[in-house]
Amino acid sequence: MTTWYDEAFRPGSEIQGKWNGRVYVVERLLGAGSNGIVALVRRGAARFALKAGHETVDHQSEINSLHAISLTETSFKNFLIDADDMTVNGKEISFYVMRYIEGISISDFIHKRGQDWIYVIGSNLLRKLTEVHKSGYVFGDLKIENMIVSKYGDVDLIDFGGVTPKGRAIKQLTEVYDRGFWNMGERVAEESYDLFSFAILLLKSLDQRKRFNGFSNILPQNRDMDQLTTIMRENPVASHIAPFLHKVLNSEFSTSQEAYQYWRKLVSGKKNAQSILKMPWLKICFAASIFIFGATVYIYW
């Protein structure tokens, strides 16, 4: 089956913005989600991710959220690079260009590197959420597909289609990650809304028996926390973080900052020590270099 973007997004194709005039050369497709199609592109020596939207209204609202968050003094600063329209077969399609994030999904990462990595990745993801929340927004559609894990467990959020100012109704969601689906709270943009999805995201990535696959078909009256508790009991890593997960699933933390502090305490100690042991040599070298630098300064002072 051919799609509207086959031609425009073929490797080597040029995409020219109608208004800003910048030209991007397609390297390859990165993914196609429900709201758009994303390609890795080049402009000169720089690489970016370019997303073209199917639905103009949704796409524009996504650009607006991304634009707002790109202006904040956070790690999202300058995430949005360009926004423009292109013409494909006589039809105008809007697109935007953002930072390209190299990495893999959290599920693939822990599958390759081990489930203990959840402690490090979880901390990094919570810190990202804290940044979004401190800027006055809620991420909204937090799920495995909307984040990328890179080397050393660093985390980046992608897909800002669900970003909503605090207090408003959640505008985009994915059923099993939504607390409304589980009858566990309202679809309102609160920090606790993202934290609920965060807990589901962790459980889903740890769920080796693929229990989640059956969850979307459960009747509303049968959706309850017992199904999630079963996964926590089956999996050693999930059971280690179960006290945190229970609190989050019951919307007990009102801020992600509070949740982050609780998380840090819970994962420090035995398990954290393990993750430090697994710290890649580069990070250890970096720590050692700082120590040597400090010692040199001390000796020569």
Ligand SMILES: Nc1ncnc2c1ncn2[C@@H]1O[C@H](COP(=O)(O)OP(=O)(O)O)[C@@H](O)[C@H]1O
């Ligand atoms: N900035 C980016 N860097 C690298 N890959 C990306 C980036 N943005 C999106 N992708 C890839 O494209 C896929 C679809 O993008 P996404 O924005 O989630 O689309 P949708 O809104 O349709 O779900 C993502 O799951 C990811 O694999």
Ligand SMILES: [Mg+2]
């Ligand atoms: Mg997505």
